[in-house]
Amino acid sequence: MEIIKTNELQLTDYGLYQMFDALNKCLGKNIIKMGKAVIKPGARIPLEGMHPHAEDEFSYVLKGTLVSGTEKVQNNITSGEFSFIPKETKHWCKNESNEDCELIWFLVGENLSNSTI
Numbered sequence: 001m002e003i004i005k006t007n008e009l010q011l012t013d014y015g016l017y018q019m020f021d022a023l024n025k026c027l028g029k030n031i032i033k034m035g036k037a038v039i040k041p042g043a044r045i046p047l048e049g050m051h052p053h054a055e056d057e058f059s060y061v062l063k064g065t066l067v068s069g070t071e072k073v074q075n076n077i078t079s080g081e082f083s084f085i086p087k088e089t090k091h092w093c094k095n096e097s098n099e100d101c102e103l104i105w106f107l108v109g110e111n112l113s114n115s116t117i
Contacts, residue, residue: 002023004022004023009021009022009035009036010022015043016039016040016042016043017037017038017039017040017043017045017095018037018038019035019036019037020035020036020037020038021033021035022034022035022036023035026111027111028111029110029111030108030109030110030111031055031108031109031110031111032106032107032108033055033106033107034104034105034106034107035104035105036062036102036103036104036105037101037102037103037105038100038101038102039064039066039093039095039100039101039102039103040095040100041095041096041097041098041099041100042094042095042096043094043095044092044093044094044095045092045093045094046092049092050069050070050071050090050091050092051090051091051092052087052088052089052090052091053085053087053088053089053107053109054087054088054109055087055107055108055109056084056085056086056087056107056108056109057083057084057085057087057091057105057106057107058082058083058084058105058106058108059077059082059083059084059085059103059104059105059106060081060082060103060104060105061077061078061079061080061081061082061083061101061102061103062079062102062103062104063079063099063100063101063102064078064079064095064097064099064100064101064102065077065078065079065095065096065097065101066078066093066094066095066096066101066103067093067094067095067096068083068091068092068093068094069091069092069093070085070089070090070091071089071090077093087109
């Protein structure tokens with residue numbers, strides 16, 4: 001068993017949002033990366049356009065609300081809800097509320113030699 005304490009999280013501060021990278025593990029044929037995001041009111045990720053990942057993205061909203069979209073659909077995601085974005089899907093999200101949005105995210109991808117997430 002491995003426990004990652006709050007003070008051990010690697011924080012990346014992007015101004016209007018913060019990413020806490022907690023776990024990056026190679027498990028058999030998969031690489032799994034996990035973390036927490038805190039998205040401030042008005043923040044959009046990415047700032048413009050859309051961004052795809054080479055990995056499947058799973059998220060769970062702990063607090064607040066986000067608007068999230070792809071090239072085909074736009075949804076509101078609120079606390080207690082999960083989302084799934086298949087790999088290579090261009091997407092974005094924005095906190096249009098007046099409170100922080102906090103979520104836990106997972107990226108799951110195929111373990112290729114020299115692959116990084």
